[in-house]
Amino acid sequence: MNEPIPFLDVVGVNSDVREELDIAWKAVLQHGRFVGGPEVGMFEEQFASYCEASECVGVGNGTDALELILTALSIGAGDEVIVPANTFAATAEAVCSAGARPRFVDVEPGTLLIDPDAADAAVNSRTAAIVGVHLFGQMIDVPRVAAVARRHSLALLEDAAQAHGARFAGRRAGSVGTAAAFSFYPGKNLGALGDAGAVVTHDRSVADRVRRLANHGSAPGNRHVHRERGRNSRLDSIQAAALSAKLPMLDDDNRRRSALMEAYAALLPASCAPVAVSPEAQSAHHLAVVRTAQRERAVSALDSAGIGWGVHYPVPCHLQPAFSAFREQLPTVEKAAEQILSLPISPTLGQADVARICEALRGVTS
Structure with missing residues (x-):
């Protein structure tokens, strides 16, 4: 009798790095900074470098990452965001949660990724951004979709929840748009030991606002002053340590x-x-x-x-x-x-x- 083949082997993947995970866990237990510990900044630096970008902000999950990007770019009520219909519901949820309207478009028949021509045809006076969803591990046709965004002065956002380490024409996922949202849900190619996510960008101002929004809108260096209404969506130290152990x-x-x-x-x-x-x-x-x-x-x-x-x-x-x-x-x-x-x-x-x-x-x- 053959052994069953699971669809997703999370246990096996984590077993391969069990020693490193044990060391990471013990280190966090020893210093006790479960939120905002040194592991968070270390992973942010490592993952930004891996994505060939300049900034990374760890957040609570991939859905939050996308919503925080939209909010940081002041995209909300009255705006439309182009979204391929072939994606997980979280992509559209984030757009709605930010107050904007998702404009669903069709996909290319071969790759099942966003059709650049359909995205182009969907642009109107209310369009603020295109979400390019890198689905199944494959990046969108970056040059064509980016050309649409440039032609209409739109933000190009990457939903890279399924594309850790992917490339298109040599460029890494997370490095080609205004900003990228990553999920580290346990089943992802780079999976945490629970929910976790990150925003990756080249734009320091976007990263700074995402970091502020994700920490209750608190002012840098003064957690008692809240310059805007934010939320609690922070990458915790345990998850950051686990991700650093698995990234290599x-x-x-x-x-x-x-x-x-x-x-x-x-x-x-x-x-x-x-x-x-x-x-x-x-x-x-x-x-x-x-x-x-x-x-x-x-x-x-x-x-x-x-x-x-x-x-x-x-x-x-x-x-x-x-x-x-x-x-x-x-x-x-x-x-x-x-x-x-x-x-x-x-x-x-x-x-x-x-x-x-x-x-x-x-x-x-x-």
Whole structure:
């Protein structure tokens, strides 16, 4: 009897760095600065450098990161923000929480990432920003989307929650927009031991305001003076220490993911085609997403073989009840939502596991 293959192997990933995590935990326990300890600043410096940016502000989670960026840029009531409909609900939630209106647009049929032409067509007098969501580990077509933003004098925000370490045309996720929002949810390529996030930017003024907003709007150097209404969204010392322990492994882990995707591409049956990757993209392969016209049969085959799976995302944002006020007709993303299927991918997965997964799918016909 074969052992089950989990969709997400968080335990295995953390086991590989258990000694480093134990050391980090003991260090924080010893000094007792669980909020605002030295580990936070150290990780912020490390991650900014890794992203090839100048500033990083650790925050409570990835959703907060995006909302804090919008607020720091004074984007809110009366503004529209262009958002691809193929993304997790948190992207649109952040826009709404900031007081702005999400304008959902369609995606490119190959990569399922934001369609630059659709974004261009959606711009109007109220548009303030474009959120480029680097989905499944792959960055958007940066030159084309950035050109749209420049042409209309819009902020380009990166939702990089699934793209730690990804590149497009040589440029790292987190370095190409006005600012980038990262999530370190435990299942991410760089995952914390709970909720955590960060804002990465080249703009010191944006970073300074995000830091102030995330700490109750308090003035620098004087926590008793609150210059504006903020919130409590701070990266704690334990999570920062864990992220610093895991960051040196990220590039090697991403290379393992890339090798697994190559194996999938070689072994998957024709009925399960991987989502396209642009020739200019170096994907972090956060998710192994395929398209199949027989998703129910594929899921049944995986279940029978003891193999985990997921769907990201079966209901596009523009069709979610929570965003019914912002409905659009977006045929590409709607068709894809009926076909996409996420297969297991993790640095702990082996080539034999991929072969077994592909074998289980071999009987699924298009």
